[in-house]
Amino acid sequence: MKSKFKALAIACALATMSVSAHAVTEISWWHSMAGALGDRVNGLADEFNKSQSEYKVTPVYKGAYDEAMAAAVAAYRAGNAPDILQVFEVGTATMMYSKGAIKPVSEVMKLAGEPFDPSSYVPAIGGYYAAPKGGGLLSLPFNSSTTVMFYNKDMFSKAGLDPNKPPVTWQELAVDAAKLKASGAKCAYTTTWQSWVELESFSTWHNVEFASRNNGFDGLDTRLKFNSPLHVKHIENLANWAKQGYFTYAGRKDEATSKFYAGECGILTGSSSSYADIAKNSKFKFGIATLPYYSDVPGAPQNTMIGGASLWVMGGKKNDEYKGVAKFFKFLSKPEVQAKWHQETGYLPTTIAAYEITKKSGFYDRNPGTDVPVKQMITKTTDKSRGIRLGNMPQIRTIIDEELENVWTGKITAKQALDTAVERGNLLLERFEKTNK
């Protein structure tokens, strides 16, 4: 923490120095893109900085999403918040209800006189970051991902399955997993981020509510609803499959991805942004398919849930800085910039124009399967499928992890686990409601 403050102090000192030297407005951007993604973020800032001479965007890597957000909270309280902050999707409610700490993107654009059309965004993405009333955007969609299914074609062939026919429904997945298991696979099906895949995205994909008040979009008095018979049935199925050895639980985060690319598991559900990692590390042919669904549920499949992050503008800055931020956001929203980001990173194209450009360029034909997440998201969303926007969501996810782990170990039933998780999560929602009256 101390070294962070020191680095911040030095960064601030440098920032003021260069302002006096070149008279350009400095825009600081805290993000969580490490490695190759971080290089790409620096590339975007460079490109923008070279395109004009009035503003200079400085990206700073601040650790993982939760660390960057904690750092921003501390910085805001000390009066040193950055201009732009990248926040993961589960932090959305915390950001939007924090009075004065943020400035909605639509307001920033209006202030700078930049024309801006929120409807150019893919509905499932734009809708997620839209204000409750009036429809203006609160934050700029930047890197969005969604839940997809990866499968090992070589293992499918070995198990006597058609490598070009991945399971489409959960019923089919169970049959295929049994065959994979019978062919000697150590692990048939596994998943990353169980709450996101098996409950959150599962809800929007089946067009059922995860929480009341349209998943929290209509107000703070929302309560969890993921203990419905459909949810219970799904978790029960998973528990049974775990007992029979068809489903292997690998951990709370993305531990399962490495199990998949090590060739251990035949089927993986997880983030579309794992594509780059899997393509780089796997020594077998793999396919990308849509998330499975229950064919007997009316309205399924609808659209999957978004993940990833968006860019928030912090409050209390000078007008000059807001103008610079608006110019930079304008640049980031350009279809060509978006399309390039999408193709290079595996994140979704956030605008429809970026998707069209990518489609025309033949990218999806050259990289089969990369359009699966886009197709899952581009469907029109319903009120129940627009996304999930709940306060204290990171903690609710932890509760879900804890309760589900007790199901996988056979300590409690699926019904007990989901009922308890709903009960415990609702206490957190009540608490959030109280602090954000």
Added chain:
Amino acid sequence: MEKRARFKSAWLPYALVAPQIIVTLLFFVWPAVQAMYQSMLLQDAFGGYSEFVWFDNFRALFADSNYLASFKTTAIFSLLVAVLGLSLSLMLAAFADRVIKGASIYKTFLIWPYAVSPVVVGVLWTFMLSPTLGIVSNWLHHFGIEWNHVLNGRHAMILIVIAAVWKQVSYNFLFFLAGLQAIPKSLIEAAAIDGAGPVKRFRTIVFPLLSPTTFFLLVVNIVYAFFDTFAIIEATTQGGPGKDTEILVYKVFLDGFKGGDLGGAAAQSVVLMTIVIVLTVVQFKYVEKKVQYA
């Protein structure tokens, strides 16, 4: 001959202890008071909303059966860390004390783990004990043990204890070694001449003479297990499976740092502070009676 220093002026002794008092007030008392104040606030993450709620945060905590369960987890964990950590380091120190050739190499190797950050320690042990890829779990597989700390609560507890002890052993080792080397050789030699074997010499002479060191380390290790281990847990089990490895300090970290619930986390740290104060008082009141200061 007068051995004791005497101060002639009235203010000099106060001036000499002033820096210590200022540091204590600034870095210990002030934050503790702040924590107590914050534990009665209901705040949003950015501090835009803040309400004084008296003891509501504490009431919410003690109404949560999971929080009460985590006391037991913490007790088991800190007991294991303190007992295993102390006995292992005492053993290593006793061995290192007898070594004559290459003693400094042994010492250097034993001190190394202390320089490693807790997160790295966690990642290292998770990697070695990873259910499928880990080298240690692979050995265990040959002995018929299916290691899986992702789903087995007992395995997860063993994992965090190993990682926590491994990191603390160096520190304990240093103190024990210094303590051992301060014991006059003549005492041990006299006992040897009287016919006492190595075990008896250790039990009747060395260990009693080491008791001040052991007592000091016991307090330090309990405080370490209570406050310094959240990074290891974050890197290995994240409190899981279920809540089997969620010790009190990890919940503080989770709620305060990751969840942005400062009031709740402050209430938990006040509870934690109280426990450690009580433990320390008990230790100094009862355990210290068994300590022989030379």
